[in-house]
Amino acid sequence: MKNILLIIVGSIVIALSISFLGMPNNIADGGLIGIALLLYHAYSFSPAIVNFLGFIIxxxxxxxxxxxxxxxxxxxxxxxxxxFTFLTEPYGQALADPLIGAIFYGFFMGIGFALILFAGSSIGGGSTIALVLNKKFGWNVVLFTFISDVVVVLSGIFIIGVLNTLYTIIGLFIGKLTTDYIIGGVDSKKAFNIISPKSSEIAKRVTEELASSATYIKGSGVYSNSEHSILYIIVKNYNVVKLRKIVSEVDSDAFVVVNNVKDVSGGTFFVDKDDKHQGDTETMIEHNEEIKASETTT
Structure with missing residues (x-):
């Protein structure tokens, strides 16, 4: 139910972006939506119908x-x-400055696309064709999607002109930044690697005060040739300052390395504050930066 709601909201946001910002301000896009918008700008074809028929094919x-x-x-x-695009197509009005339209087109498209990605779906188009070519010929999905988007966007030069094509590229760049920020920022976390002779005390305070678990990793110093424990902790962004404060209070000379974490799955990284058991997790963490091939460059 949650995924369906995300798809509905994401579809509405994208549809409004197309109808109120893309269509009236001569802005294009990549992929199937880009083709639909270019056909609208050239021949006044309905983007909703072109997008639907294109996806059926x-x-x-x-x-x-x-x-x-x-x-x-x-x-x-x-x-x-x-x-939703078909319902809202007649109501868009051009803005005084098309650049503003392009900027906000990209911004809202990025939001809508992020919501759809959260639901585990896509808006079809170039990425679907790329997946088929990957299955049949082993072609690189991301590369093909990127190239096809570039071809669609640059072909806009012959329909909406050089200036509006440049505005489109600006909008797409903003859309990608928006999507990446939402996907990476909504539930973003940081990984702390801490080396300290007081690591056990730090770990105890972390589990008690931050409701986060911790992992001991055995290591040895090259220079000192002595073994020590590396404390590996993943915390949510709003707890970063608190963790730094704990480390500083326990051992101000502790060696600390902080990494951004894009994705965390499996293991026990966060514990209930009321849980009496606050042991370590023995799970290896993989830091994955997922590349999502999409129908647009957002």
């Missing part, structure tokens, strides 16, 4: 190669996106 091509669950989620998203 893509689905028919992809049926043999992609799982039904992937296609079903994408189909739901595209149907809702096309429907």
């Amino acid at each position: 893509i689905v028919l091509i992809s049926l043999r190669y992609l799982s039904k669950s992937v296609l079903l989620k994408s189909s739901l998203t595209v149907v809702l996106l096309s429907f």
Whole structure:
């Protein structure tokens, strides 16, 4: 239910961006939405109908190669996106400055796209074709998606002109930043690597005061040739200052390295404050920066 709600809200945000900012201000995009917008600017074709028909063709091509669950989620998203776009198409009005339209087009597209990604779906288009080509020929998904988006965006030079194409690129850049910030910032965390002779005391205070677990990793110094424990702790961003304060109070000379964490899965990283057991986790952490091939450059 939560994922469906995210898809609905994300589709509405993207549809409003297309109707109120992209269409009236001569802004384009990458992928299938970009093609739909360019056909609108050139021939006044409905972006909603072009996007829907284009996706139907893509689905028919992809049926043999992609799982039904992937296609079903994408189909739901595209149907809702096309429907909401069709309802709002007549109401957009041009802004006095198209650059402002491009900036906010990218911003709201980034928000909508992030919500859809959170739901585990996509808005189809170039990324779906890229997945099919990867299955059939082993082509690189990200590279193909990027190239196809670039081709669509640059073809806008012949339809909306050089200036509006540059505005489009600015909008896409802002959209990507917005999507990355939302995906990476909503539940972002940091990993602390702490070397201190008082690591056990630091670990105890962390589990008691921050409701975070901790892991001991055995290590040895090259210069001193002595063994010691490295304390590995993952905390949510709002607890970073508190953890730094704890380390400083326990051992102001502790060696501390802090890394950004994009994704955390498995293991026990956060514990209930009321839980009497506050032992260590023995799980290895993998730091993954997921590259999501999308239909737009956002």
